[in-house]
Amino acid sequence: MTASLTILGATGSVGSQALDLVARNPGRWRVEAITAGSDVPALAAAAVACGARFAAVADPARGAAMKDALAGTGIESGAGPEALVEAAARDAEVVITAIVGAAGLAPTMAAVKRGAQIGIANKETLVCAGPVVTAAARAHGATLLPVDSEHNAIFQVFDHARPDRVEKIILTASGGPFRTRSRAEMRGVSVADACKHPVWSMGAKISIDSATLMNKGLELIEAAQLFPVPVERLAVIVHPQSVIHSMAEYVDGSVLAQLGTPDMRIPIAYAMAWPERIATPAARLNLAEIARLEFEAPDLERFPCLALAWAAMRAGGSAPCILNAANEIAVAAFIAGKVGFLDIDAVVAATLDHVPSGPVSTIEEVMAIDAAARAAAMAAVEKRAA
Numbered sequence: 001m002t003a004s005l006t007i008l009g010a011t012g013s014v015g016s017q018a019l020d021l022v023a024r025n026p027g028r029w030r031v032e033a034i035t036a037g038s039d040v041p042a043l044a045a046a047a048v049a050c051g052a053r054f055a056a057v058a059d060p061a062r063g064a065a066m067k068d069a070l071a072g073t074g075i076e077s078g079a080g081p082e083a084l085v086e087a088a089a090r091d092a093e094v095v096i097t098a099i100v101g102a103a104g105l106a107p108t109m110a111a112v113k114r115g116a117q118i119g120i121a122n123k124e125t126l127v128c129a130g131p132v133v134t135a136a137a138r139a140h141g142a143t144l145l146p147v148d149s150e151h152n153a154i155f156q157v158f159d160h161a162r163p164d165r166v167e168k169i170i171l172t173a174s175g176g177p178f179r180t181r182s183r184a185e186m187r188g189v190s191v192a193d194a195c196k197h198p199v200w201s202m203g204a205k206i207s208i209d210s211a212t213l214m215n216k217g218l219e220l221i222e223a224a225q226l227f228p229v230p231v232e233r234l235a236v237i238v239h240p241q242s243v244i245h246s247m248a249e250y251v252d253g254s255v256l257a258q259l260g261t262p263d264m265r266i267p268i269a270y271a272m273a274w275p276e277r278i279a280t281p282a283a284r285l286n287l288a289e290i291a292r293l294e295f296e297a298p299d300l301e302r303f304p305c306l307a308l309a310w311a312a313m314r315a316g317g318s319a320p321c322i323l324n325a326a327n328e329i330a331v332a333a334f335i336a337g338k339v340g341f342l343d344i345d346a347v348v349a350a351t352l353d354h355v356p357s358g359p360v361s362t363i364e365e366v367m368a369i370d371a372a373a374r375a376a377a378m379a380a381v382e383k384r385a386a
């Protein structure tokens with residue numbers, strides 16, 4: 001049976017792996033729409049290769065280039081944020097949201113509102129607007145399937161019929177490239193150093209988030225949105241081999257885990273084919289070769305981003321949205337060479353201090369808080385860059 005599929009953020013690390021699965025499974029999916037931020041050549045090539053009906057680029061200035069690149073192919077094109085929403089709103093049974101950052105919020109909501117089956121990689125959307133997105137998913141009958149490997153692991157071992165039997169959710173963290181470094185040793189690191197993830201090969205933003213451990217903080221908040229478990233029952237353990245992708249501990253003391261090699265095509269395939277399982281080309285796990293699995297507690301002093309995220313999750317309301325917006329600005333400033341690696345947590349902390357948090361119940365409120373937090377974070381960046 002062929003299912004219709006849309007991939008938001010198709011030119012990125014997750015998006016291109018989703019397209020790889022489409023190419024490996026002829027006849028299984030028909031691609032309705034794909035999107036990118038600004039990379040017109042990559043998007044046009046992907047649209048032709050997968051036979052998409054519609055391709056949209058977020059940057060409105062790239063609209064003419066997009067049209068030219070697809071001239072004569074019969075593929076419709078669009079540009080600008082509204083074209084991304086149109087891509088998500090088109091009739092596809094399955095939508096993979098692999099846009100990076102809060103830019104994914106509006107298109108994700110468009111897919112939610114038509115009750116699609118949504119594979120969510122775009123964790124920032126759940127972090128900044130989790131209660132609004134999950135309430136809309138319930139109201140419109142949309143299914144949210146986590147693509148993040150940790151949440152996908154939990155989804156696979158979670159007793160969805162008896163969530164009260166789950167005593168703890170334990171997210172594993174690789175620890176990132178600076179796991180063993182002191183703060184002083186992290187001071188002068190370059191963007192390339194921060195992107196050298198020890199286990200996973202991913203886009204720049206999530207790689208830097210993994211180096212600060214903010215990624216694990218965002219994942220805690222994401223887990224709180226996806227699974228009906230009180231926040232005090234969420235835990236993080238550093239596991240450098242990243243063989244165990246996460247665990248659920250039950251009231252009887254049993255701990256269920258999902259294991260696998262670090263290949264995102266495993267959770268992406270799970271979300272794309274659910275409730276079926278399909279074959280993937282991922283390498284098989286060879287535990288005898290790996291031989292040792294190590295674990296350690298996360299160090300919140302060397303990695304204050306994780307502590308900030310934990311506090312924002314406990315505070316709830318708009319605090320996670322402020323945290324996320326500030327982090328996006330701080331990471332972009334680090335990539336642009338405006339601030340150093342250790343300024344990232346400082347900018348996030350300053351923004352959380354500066355922007356008051358409170359309850360949020362609509363997307364419009366989320367967007368207003370997001371804008372206010374970005375402005376405050378930019379001011380904090382300028383101060384530190386000066």
Ligand SMILES: NC(=O)c1ccc[n+]([C@@H]2O[C@H](COP(=O)([O-])OP(=O)(O)OC[C@H]3O[C@@H](n4cnc5c(N)ncnc54)[C@H](OP(=O)(O)O)[C@@H]3O)[C@@H](O)[C@H]2O)c1
Pocket residue numbers: 008009010011012013014015035036037038039040058084097098099100101103104121122123124147148149200201202203204205206264
């Ligand atoms: N990579 C992983 O293994 C992994 C694992 C778990 C979760 N995730 C999550 O999945 C999401 C995507 O991560 P990634 O590593 O695949 O990122 P990535 O490689 O940087 O790709 C991001 C995608 O989003 C598009 N994009 C960028 N800015 C945009 C904007 N303002 N509006 C619309 N689209 C925009 C990019 O288009 P252009 O190519 O045109 O820039 C690209 O298609 C993130 O939320 C990340 O946290 C990723």
